[in-house]
Amino acid sequence: MNNNESVDVLIIGAGLAGIGAACQLRRNCPDHSIMVLESRAASGGTWDLFRYPGFRSDSDMYTYSYGFKPWKDKSTIADGQKILSYIREAAAENDVEKHIRYQHKVVAADWSSADKRWLVTAERGDTGESVTISCKFMFNCSGYFDYEKGYTPEFAGIDDFSGQVVHAQHWPEDLDYKGKRVVVIGSGATAITLVPAMSKDTASLVMLQRTPTYIASLPSEDPMAKSMGKWLPNSWVFRLTRWRKVLLQMYIYRLSRRQPAALKKYLLGQVRKALGPDYDVETHFTPNYNPWDQRLCAVPDGDLFTAIREGDAEVVTDHIDQFNDKGIQLKSGKQLDADIVILATGLNLKFAGGVKHSFDGKALNITDHFVYRGMMFSGMPNMAFTVGYTNSSWTLKTDLTGKYVCRLLNKMERGNYSTVTPRMKGEIEEVPMLDFDAGYILRAKGLMPKNGNRLPWQNYQNYVRDFVGLRLGRLNDKELEFR
Numbered sequence: 001m002n003n004n005e006s007v008d009v010l011i012i013g014a015g016l017a018g019i020g021a022a023c024q025l026r027r028n029c030p031d032h033s034i035m036v037l038e039s040r041a042a043s044g045g046t047w048d049l050f051r052y053p054g055f056r057s058d059s060d061m062y063t064y065s066y067g068f069k070p071w072k073d074k075s076t077i078a079d080g081q082k083i084l085s086y087i088r089e090a091a092a093e094n095d096v097e098k099h100i101r102y103q104h105k106v107v108a109a110d111w112s113s114a115d116k117r118w119l120v121t122a123e124r125g126d127t128g129e130s131v132t133i134s135c136k137f138m139f140n141c142s143g144y145f146d147y148e149k150g151y152t153p154e155f156a157g158i159d160d161f162s163g164q165v166v167h168a169q170h171w172p173e174d175l176d177y178k179g180k181r182v183v184v185i186g187s188g189a190t191a192i193t194l195v196p197a198m199s200k201d202t203a204s205l206v207m208l209q210r211t212p213t214y215i216a217s218l219p220s221e222d223p224m225a226k227s228m229g230k231w232l233p234n235s236w237v238f239r240l241t242r243w244r245k246v247l248l249q250m251y252i253y254r255l256s257r258r259q260p261a262a263l264k265k266y267l268l269g270q271v272r273k274a275l276g277p278d279y280d281v282e283t284h285f286t287p288n289y290n291p292w293d294q295r296l297c298a299v300p301d302g303d304l305f306t307a308i309r310e311g312d313a314e315v316v317t318d319h320i321d322q323f324n325d326k327g328i329q330l331k332s333g334k335q336l337d338a339d340i341v342i343l344a345t346g347l348n349l350k351f352a353g354g355v356k357h358s359f360d361g362k363a364l365n366i367t368d369h370f371v372y373r374g375m376m377f378s379g380m381p382n383m384a385f386t387v388g389y390t391n392s393s394w395t396l397k398t399d400l401t402g403k404y405v406c407r408l409l410n411k412m413e414r415g416n417y418s419t420v421t422p423r424m425k426g427e428i429e430e431v432p433m434l435d436f437d438a439g440y441i442l443r444a445k446g447l448m449p450k451n452g453n454r455l456p457w458q459n460y461q462n463y464v465r466d467f468v469g470l471r472l473g474r475l476n477d478k479e480l481e482f483r
């Protein structure tokens with residue numbers, strides 16, 4: 001075991017959030033040494049892992065990009081490759097790459113109260129060796145899902161199917177679907193991306209869903225940003241458009257909470273317009289919940305609706321009874337024959353990268369702790385984690401978290417403090433962390449840490465509120481202890 005390395009800030013994960021955090025640290029805390037431990041052999045996380053056709057963002061890139069690096073491409077919704085290049089470009093521009101250790105999976109972290117440091121243990125994927133690194137501050141940017149296995153519901157008879165079954169998270173590079181009969185199971189962001197991307201090449205393409213999702217069409221190029229671009233420098237266009245999009249997203253989310261019927265009517269009206277008067281929008285595009293009870297999906301220039309309208313793809317809303325050798329038998333009695341079945345059935349949630357935490361050698365479960373300002377844990381010193389918004393772009397929150405951690409570290413440096421620990425003072429009531437019913441969130445209840453009913457122990461899904469609290473607020477909170 002190699003046991004002699006030490007660093008000021010250790011970041012877990014080199015995805016969008018980890019690279020963003022490393023860039024922020026280079027920019028705002030240049031005197032702190034950093035190291036990024038990444039379990040995979042490449043950076044980019046989500047944007048390197050997923051390889052299915054058409055893989056892209058479903059947020060607009062003005063809010064999904066980093067605040068410190070304006071999105072310059074014309075596309076509002078970008079394909080996965082462009083996002084991956086953008087993340088890697090940010091790493092190169094901020095000299096982060098040399099600090100990343102690939103194939104280092106963090107498995108444990110022990111806080112030493114004598115040394116006032118975390119001792120982090122990682123397993124190397126290349127050599128099988130175990131390494132420990134000590135750090136002053138640990139920043140967990142490991143995302144929220146299990147990379148090893150996507151979520152697959154139990155399907156009766158799936159082993160009897162003579163065709164190929166593929167999970168979207170584990171896309172075979174050589175999958176040949178040209179001229180084949182394909183069924184995509186799912187109705188979320190992945191399914192609605194796959195369908196238009198594959199539909200021109202397949203013999204037939206069915207999107208099989210149990211329940212519909214709200215889907216909104218977004219222009220692939222923002223018309224207002226396009227015209228502003230004629231007169232203003234790119235950095236202005238980016239900032240103005242980013243704030244405009246933030247406020248628009250917040251307005252839509254607010255509308256979904258206060259006047260769900262009105263928003264529902266508007267969204268379904270747009271779908272009807274795209275698919276024509278004869279299409280059964282009631283069955284295939286009308287969810288049994290209100291907008292934003294689950295994530296609202298976006299499609300660029302209505303590409304999914306075009307594929308359906310032009311007869312290249314079909315939506316079937318039904319329940320699977322069982323698989324058989326030819327395809328899928330539905331509860332309605334209908335049979336869907338297929339050569340390939342694609343499971344766009346989602347993710348398995350994994351919190352904090354599965355790292356086992358302990359305090360002076362004594363095991364603890366971070367999910368027993370309350371979350372401070374959506375990023376630290378009650379009673380746990382010198383540690384932060386980052387997750388994004390579920391009702392807005394992920395990066396908006398991870399950017400704020402990264403900047404806040406930099407402010408904390410600079411305050412510690414200035415005041416010569418060795419620890420910063422959120423400590424709860426006074427009464428608190430536990431309330432659910434997320435007002436959100438996505439399947440992977442519901443499956444993961446019990447795996448999440450605790451959320452309180454008052455500041456600063458309450459996790460917000462509101463950028464403006466977080467911006468005021470995290471960017472502009474002072475660091476003299478009585479429940480944040482510096483020693």
Ligand SMILES: Cc1cc2nc3c(=O)[nH]c(=O)nc-3n(C[C@H](O)[C@H](O)[C@H](O)COP(=O)(O)OP(=O)(O)OC[C@H]3O[C@@H](n4cnc5c(N)ncnc54)[C@H](O)[C@@H]3O)c2cc1C
Pocket residue numbers: 012013014015016017018037038039040043044045046047050056057058059064104105106107141142143144145147189190352353354355386387388392393394395
């Ligand atoms: C298909 C798909 C599309 C999405 N589209 C959008 C979108 O359009 N808009 C939006 O806002 N959000 C979207 N999301 C959510 C998305 O995951 C985030 O936007 C973002 O990419 C997450 O970045 P991250 O760095 O937090 O996590 P990840 O991208 O998951 O990166 C985490 C990194 O940490 C590493 N890691 C994990 N555990 C460990 C460990 N123990 N030790 C070392 N390394 C570890 C992983 O290997 C990975 O590289 C999408 C998600 C998926 C799955």
